[in-house]
Amino acid sequence: MSPVDDAGQYPGAAPGPGVLTSRLIDIPQQLFAEEHWGRKALLTHRAGDFADLFSPAAVDELISRRGLRSPFLRVAKDGETLPVSSFTSPGGVGATIGDQLDDTALWRHLDAGATLVLQALQRTWEPIGDFVTRLAEELGHPVQANAYITPPQNQGFDDHYDVHDVFVLQISGTKRWIIHEPVVDHPLRDQPWTDRRDEVAAAAADAPAIDAVLEPGDVLYLPRGWLHAATAQGEVSIHLTLGVHTWTGHAVAEQLAQAVTTILRDDPEIRASLPLGVEELDQDIVDLVKKRFADALDQADPRPAFHRTRRSQARPAPLGPLAQLRAVNDLGPDTLVSWRGGLDSTVTGSRLMTRVGWLDLTDEELTAVRRLLDGEVLTCGEFGTHLTRRLLRAGVVVPVQS
Structure with a gap:
């Protein structure tokens, strides 16, 4: 793949080709932004070699030698997430920790067909942390990284959609992905697929938009809402999922409403008690609040709260x-x-x-x-x-x- 030097078109992008165009897609960033970002899936074959980011050896080290605790791993089988107690144990002498990963238990789960999910790898595996930081700066949206380790001929999760965009990077083995278009466009974080099980099941029975086997070096981009299910093929499959937690107009609206209510705190008439014995809102009260709300809306600026929230969604580079x-x-x-x-x-x-x-x-x-x-x-x-x-x-x- 030939990198496309167009990262400078976007604020925050480093000079020269960024990780998006040099490692994840083989089309110009402008074209990706216009035709795929938040709109349409994109499959890129042979995007590159991701051995510098992750590997089977990294999986073994994280599980057996890093002393990770339960929030950093979950286990799924037959579409269900297994209880934490089934793969954790005490840390041993001198460690008053009761939920460290139990590598023997995890081996047995894997051998029985379960998928292991290493979560928040940007916090536990330095190469991925550095990569995620660069990608988040280029995209302008927070990014997290999970790894999915699935034994041959197994599927960790049934057809579902995510409430964040994802880049899927196939690390080792192969995995068949069956993709369908959304049943709800641009779902918010409080609109999970479990609220639409019947719609998801019906859509998954139709002909897929994409049916492809990902091989090492392939990358799949899925906007939030796109249905997917994936099955490992003839050997253990390891893939990284880079979850992009996109900012939305709805988030800006929330920040704007917060700014308005902050302004209204200084209005003594709005702070006043409603009439004694009130059971229903009088229309005059509703009209007054609407008018003052509209007046405050002209003054409100959601940007300070937006930037504060944005900064809280990611961590800076490590400091010793x-x-x-x-x-x-x-x-x-x-x-x-x-x-x-x-x-x-x-x-x-x-x-x-x-x-x-x-x-x-x-x-x-x-x-x-x-x-x-x-x-x-x-x-x-x-x-x-x-x-x-x-x-x-x-x-x-x-x-x-x-």
Whole structure:
């Protein structure tokens, strides 16, 4: 596949081809945005080699050696999720933890045909964490990663749809995917497929939109709402699902309503009690609230609440507390620092907003900070000791080995 250098068309995309166009799709990003994003499934054969992201050996290490706890894994068989107690056990001497993964129990479940689902891999497997951070920055929407390990000729889940978009990356083995168009367009997070079981079952009985076997290196994009079921073929199948939790107009409407009600808190007439003994709302009261709501709507700005919520939906790049402390204590003119990744940094006036807090800066300091935001690596000498120490302590810059 030839990467398409068009990532610069979108805010937040890094210069040059991003991971979307270089690793997940073989069409220009603009075409993907216009014809597929949130609209239509896309199957890309031989998108690339994902051995740097995940592997069978990674599965074994995570399950047997990392001491993961139950939230990071679930087990499914015959369309049902098995109880956590069936694959966890105490951590042993010195570990007062009762729900660590039991590798023997998980082996037995796998051998009996169950699918193992490693969840939130962006938190437990560094290569995936780095990849997810880059993809989320390019898409402008939060991304999480799960791995599905399914034994031959087995299916973990019945036909269903997700309430988030997904990129499916086939890692090893093969899996047959049967895809149908949505029974509900753009379902929200509180509109799961379980509320529409009969519609889903009926649609799944029709001819599929896609019936394909994914081989290692293939990628499937599914917008939320698209029905799917997948069955491993002649060997164990491992695939990654990158779940894109898209922001929606409905989310903006929620933030707008929140902004309006905040404004109405300052209106004493709206704060006043309703009449004594009220049983039904008087139309005059409804009309008054509607009018004040409409007046407040003209003043309301949903963007601050939107950005606060957006920042809370993902984590910044890792920060080593001991390395950070050494950098602060040993700070010298030659100390190199760079901007910490994944901070979702924005500058409004003289205020720098990030996922780990905000800082007010002078114009001179902002000029220097913008150089870091542009990707430069600077020394303390050219950045200033006071500002460097302040940014290190705030956790927005990290030391770089020379």
